[in-house]
Structures are given as structure tokens and as C-alpha cells.
Amino acid sequence: MKWLFEDWYHLLVAPWAHTALVVCAILCGTLIGAEREKNSKPAGLRTMILIALGSTLFTMVSYQLAGDDGDRGRVAAQIVSGIGFLGTGAILHDTVRIRGLTTAATIWVMAALGMLCGVGYGGAAIGLTCAVLLLLILLTQVENRYLGPCYYANVALIYDDDGGKTSVKVDSVLEDYRIPPSSINKTLNENGMVELTLIYCNAHKHHKAFLMKFSEMPEIKSIKRSD
Template identity: 65%
Template sequence: MNLLTNNWHILLGSPWSYLALISAAIICGTIVGAEREKKVKPAGLRAMILITLGSALFTMVSGLFADDGGDKSRIAAQIVSGIGFLGAGAIMHDSVRIRGLTTAAMIWVMAAIGMLCGAGYGGPAVALTFALSLLLHLLTRIENRYLGPCFQTQVTLVFDDQGGRTSVKIDAILEDYKVMTGTIKKNDVQNGLTEMTLNYCNAHKHHKAFLLKFAEMPEIKAIFRKKGHDE
């Protein structure tokens, strides 16, 4: 029980406390990193291990400098600011939404857990990591249950292809908005017009924002939406 609450530097002594705390930092990074790796998320197993391990080592070095009369808080403060740059690099903005905020927040939290290990509290760090993994699992289930999963809707575009130029514009819009369209069916209809049918998610606003771009195109003469059978 002492290992869960007390400072390992006091309980184990040097050098065993350093080895145990480094191991605890690696374990913490592995627990969260494996979960993110399984979900194919940015900042996976290797990144999380390096974040917790690096934060722990910097905190240990800060403590060694304090023993020699240095300021213990200086390196720790630089970890907080430095990890912010790493988190900012994980955030991406496309034409639909901002992505990577959860990854950036996870990097921030894991750096804090690594610092906790470096300060000597490996037990609380591991316990917090398990609690964090459980919390993320519960939040994912709540989001899927109450915020609703994607469901497919079918949309048909009737447009003047103008020798293929309109099709190129449509493809560019679908690519810009990262639309996972599934199977696309394209047929020629009367009056020289072309008909294109595709599937998309109609459950979330950012998944159907591309329809506004289609509505603004004078080449598109009609847009018909029909709810699919797979909800």
C-alpha cells in the first residue's frame, strides 16, 4: 500500500527508485498508447511512451539540480510549455473541422503523468493512468450511444457535365470535405444532363456541409436526397 501513496525515492532509495519510476512511466505510456494504437489514432504507443518517459526524466534531472542548489521548478516549468508545442503540432485544420484536439489534450495529460512519475509518485501515476483509460472508454460509449452514430443517406445530383469539367469540380469538393461516399453511380439522363448518386452520413453537420457547395454550383440543376436503409 505504501507504493501506491508514498514517494518512491524515500521508500526505495537510489538507484532502485529511479529504475522503478522509469518503468512506471513506460507502463503508463504503454497503457494509454496501446489503446490509441488500437483505434488507429495519432500519437500512439511509441509517442505516448516517449512523452511519459521524457517528462519523467526531465523531472528527475530537475530534482538532481535542486540537490546541487539549483531551482527545481525551472525544468518542470519548461516541460509544461514545451509539451504545448508538441500538442499544437498534433492539431490539424481542414475545410470541414479542427481535428486532433483530443490527441493534443492526451499529450498534455500524459506529460503530467510522466512528471508525477519523475517526482517519485509512480503508484498514483499508474493508478491515474488506469482511471484515465477507463474514463476514455466510458466517454466513447456515451458518445456512441447518446450523440448517435453515423447513418447513411443517399443523394442524387443532376448536372450539366460540360465535357467532364463539372465532374472534376464535384470530385474536388468531395475530396476537400473528406466525404466517405462509398459507391458512386453515374448515369446519363435526358437533355444532355448527367446523374450522379452517392452515399454520405446525414447524422452530423460537418459530414453534410459539402451539400452547400453543391447548392452554390450553377452547373448542378437538381439535388435529391433519400434516406438509406442502413441507419
């Protein structure tokens, strides 16, 4: 069990220690990123892997540049402030709520796990990654069960396509609110209007906020909802 608690730089010789820690960082990013990707979050598999890997490499470089007597935390310390800008980019604000705070926090934690790999504690990084993954999964289930699960409804939009211009606007709104394409269907009615039907969560206010966007578009002729 030494690999779980001890510094891998003392357990393995270079360059195997560095290789093992890089692989460990990729594994940590994969575990968290897969969960984020599965739930259609903005920062998914590739993002989490790159954050973990980048933090690990910066920390390793910091160690090498400092040597035995220098300040080994000089470069690595900049990760803490630098990752904040990346997290800020994941936070979105609309008319209903601020979105992306969990994603930003996950990015912050992912950078910390990468730094843990960089200083040599790959086993601890894997253990903490599993703990974070379990936390994300369990809290999602708790939120859905006790804070109000989604129940789904249908909505039908009828609009004048105006040579495709309206469809571009509609598609942009649906993409912004991450409505899955599999739940969307478009047809032409007898009047030449486009009729778009989709399924959405009608339980939470922020899940149906896109309807407010559509109600403000003059091209939308009608919005009909049904359970």
C-alpha cells in the same frame, strides 16, 4: 500500499527507484496510447509512451542538476510550456470544425503523468492513468449513446483517373479524414472510369466533410450516396 501513495525515491534505493519509475512511465503511456491507437487518433501508442517517458526523464534530470539546495523545478517547468507546442501540432482545422483538441489535451495530461513519475510518485501516476483511461472510454460511450451514435451509409465516386493523378488526390483526402482502408473498394467500370465505394458515418457533419472536398474536385464525375 505504501507504493501507491509515497515517494518511490524513499521506498527504493538508486538505481532501482529510477528504473521502476521509468517502467511506470512506459506503462502509463502504453495504457493511454493503446486507447488512442484503437480509436485511430493522431497521437497513438508510440507517441504517448515517448511523451510520458520524455517528461519523466526531464524531471529526473532536473532533480539531479539541482541537487539538494537548487531549484528542482527549473528544467521540469519547461515541459509545461514545451508540451504546448506538441499539442498544437495535433490540432487540425478544416472547413467544418477544429479537430484534435481531445488529443492535444491528452498529450498535456500525459506529460503531467510523466512528471509525476519523475518526482517519484509512480503509484499515483498509475492510479491517475487508470482514471484518465476510464474517463476517455466512458465519455466516448456517453457521446455515442446520448449525443448521437454513428449510422453508416455508402457512397460511390466515379472519376477519371488521369494516369493515376486523381487517385493520388482522392487517397490524400481519405487519409486526411482517416477513412479506414478496409471500408474502401475500387473497380473500373465499362467506361474506363474508376468507381470507388466506401462506408462512412452519415450522422455527424464532421464525419462526412470529406464529401465536400470531393464535390470541389473537377475530376469527380459523380457522387452517389445510399443508406
